[in-house]
Amino acid sequence: MQWEVVIGLEIHTQLATQSKIFSGSATTFGAGPNTQASLVDLGMPGVLPVLNQEAVRMAVMFGLAIDAEIGQHNVFARKNYFYPDLPKGYQISQMELPIVGKGHLDIPLEDGTIKRVGVTRAHLEEDAGKSLHEEFPGATGIDLNRAGTPLLEIVSEPDMRSAKEAVAYVKTIHALVRYLGICDGNMAEGSLRCDCNVSIRPKGQTEYGTRCEIKNVNSFRFIEKAINSEVRRQIELIEDGGKVIQQTRLYDPNKDETRAMRSKEEANDYRYFPDPDLLPVVLEDSFLNDIRATLPELPQQKRERFQAQFGLSVYDASVLASSREQANYFEKVVGIAGDAKLAANWVMVELGSLLNKQGLEIDEAPVSAEQLGGMLLRIKDNTISGKIAKTVFEAMAAGEGSADEIIDKRGLKQVTDSGAISAVLDEMLAANAEQVEQYRAADDAKRGKMFGFFVGQAMKASKGKANPQQVNELLKSKLEG
Numbered sequence: 001m002q003w004e005v006v007i008g009l010e011i012h013t014q015l016a017t018q019s020k021i022f023s024g025s026a027t028t029f030g031a032g033p034n035t036q037a038s039l040v041d042l043g044m045p046g047v048l049p050v051l052n053q054e055a056v057r058m059a060v061m062f063g064l065a066i067d068a069e070i071g072q073h074n075v076f077a078r079k080n081y082f083y084p085d086l087p088k089g090y091q092i093s094q095m096e097l098p099i100v101g102k103g104h105l106d107i108p109l110e111d112g113t114i115k116r117v118g119v120t121r122a123h124l125e126e127d128a129g130k131s132l133h134e135e136f137p138g139a140t141g142i143d144l145n146r147a148g149t150p151l152l153e154i155v156s157e158p159d160m161r162s163a164k165e166a167v168a169y170v171k172t173i174h175a176l177v178r179y180l181g182i183c184d185g186n187m188a189e190g191s192l193r194c195d196c197n198v199s200i201r202p203k204g205q206t207e208y209g210t211r212c213e214i215k216n217v218n219s220f221r222f223i224e225k226a227i228n229s230e231v232r233r234q235i236e237l238i239e240d241g242g243k244v245i246q247q248t249r250l251y252d253p254n255k256d257e258t259r260a261m262r263s264k265e266e267a268n269d270y271r272y273f274p275d276p277d278l279l280p281v282v283l284e285d286s287f288l289n290d291i292r293a294t295l296p297e298l299p300q301q302k303r304e305r306f307q308a309q310f311g312l313s314v315y316d317a318s319v320l321a322s323s324r325e326q327a328n329y330f331e332k333v334v335g336i337a338g339d340a341k342l343a344a345n346w347v348m349v350e351l352g353s354l355l356n357k358q359g360l361e362i363d364e365a366p367v368s369a370e371q372l373g374g375m376l377l378r379i380k381d382n383t384i385s386g387k388i389a390k391t392v393f394e395a396m397a398a399g400e401g402s403a404d405e406i407i408d409k410r411g412l413k414q415v416t417d418s419g420a421i422s423a424v425l426d427e428m429l430a431a432n433a434e435q436v437e438q439y440r441a442a443d444d445a446k447r448g449k450m451f452g453f454f455v456g457q458a459m460k461a462s463k464g465k466a467n468p469q470q471v472n473e474l475l476k477s478k479l480e481g
Contacts (some may be wrong), residue, residue, distance in 0.1 A: 021126050029147055063101075075097040120155045121155045152182075175321070177192070179324050183326075197213050197229045210244040296324070333369045339376065371403065429454070
């Protein structure tokens with residue numbers, strides 16, 4: 001039987017307000033356990049929550065960016081459940097009237113197509129604390145520093161049909177919230193976490209299968225692996241005559257498998273009701289218009305502009321627009337070098353490889369946009385070849401100065417004098433007389449393969465300094481003359 005995968009995602013985005021959503025107290029990642037716990041979030045007698053307006057503004061920014069309905073009258077509710085890291089016994093969240101309603105995101109896929117994924121809602125809520133198991137054998141520690149941190153929970157429609165589509169969606173959300181400046185997107189620190197709702201159904205069936213939720217997946221790689229693992233589990237279970245039970249599950253990356261955490265509760269188990277301590281939130285048109293006027297150029301807009309302005313492919317434009325910092329770096333390089341495709345290749349391939357190897361973000365790049373742009377100019381005016389440029393790039397990354405300084409200091413200037421190149425070729429051909437005779441006796445098919453040998457020998461003889469195009473032209477003339 002052929003199966004269709006159905007995926008919906010819930011992304012918990014920690015808003016970068018520097019203070020908690022209902023207490024106003026500050027929060028800093030990495031502080032000692034329980035040193036930043038708030039009396040409001042602990043539910044102490046006599047304390048009352050007060051809504052953080054900055055969190056509301058950030059939620060509205062997100063809603064406008066995804067062309068969503070904005071709940072100009074939205075309400076906070078109490079979601080009741082007992083858990084050790086939730087001292088009040090309830091979480092302040094939103095249910096019937098969220099701040100952000102239906103919207104959508106257009107996500108770029110690997111094959112260059114664009115897929116629209118619906119967003120069901122995005123609501124504001126407070127984060128819970130954190131249970132610590134590994135440090136306390138036979139017991140559990142509770143750190144309440146995170147309790148009360150403002151979250152925007154973004155709930156998608158079940159529109160994704162593969163793990164790769166799910167990753168593309170999360171990457172699009174990740175880029176968007178960073179462009180907006182509402183979240184730092186640091187998944188390792190829990191600033192952006194993902195719950196994956198996964199089900200399968202026979203191809204052609206319209207009714208959804210029973211879904212399982214994989215909680216708190218915190219990297220793009222693990223999202224893909226967790227979904228694929230859960231899909232395999234469900235298919236094997238059904239094909240062996242079993243039945244999928246609605247559950248909350250956890251992904252174990254060491255075993256590459258999901259395991260049951262608890263049976264999934266239905267929403268009515270939480271006994272939602274409006275929080276009596278918080279008034280309904282009313283958003284005026286002027287407030288929305290002020291926020292709309294401050295929205296930056298968004299990733300989708302930038303991607304489309306890069307395609308139209310620079311003639312880039314969907315894939316290249318998507319990669320370069322994946323973060324505001326990378327897009328700005330690329331545009332600075334283009335502004336200097338005047339060649340978008342050349343700039344795109346160097347930013348994505350050579351610079352990207354360097355950053356990955358050193359574990360750096362692009363704003364920490366050891367080669368500045370000005371340095372890279374200056375080096376690309378030297379490729380364009382034939383001062384250096386593409387091969388020599390890699391040597392220059394490595395030297396710039398090592399702090400040896402600008403491209404011009406390195407080229408002069410190391411004597412890397414490309415040889416473009418036809419006479420000098422011709423002399424090098426004559427010497428090289430004389431040293432390989434036997435291969436020359438074989439080349440001249442061969443048919444066209446074999447000549448094509450043999451020609452590369454002579455090019456390599458010529459570049460070796462010139463220490464990589466000869467202009468490759470001139471080498472090819474002169475070599476062809478001499479071999480066939």
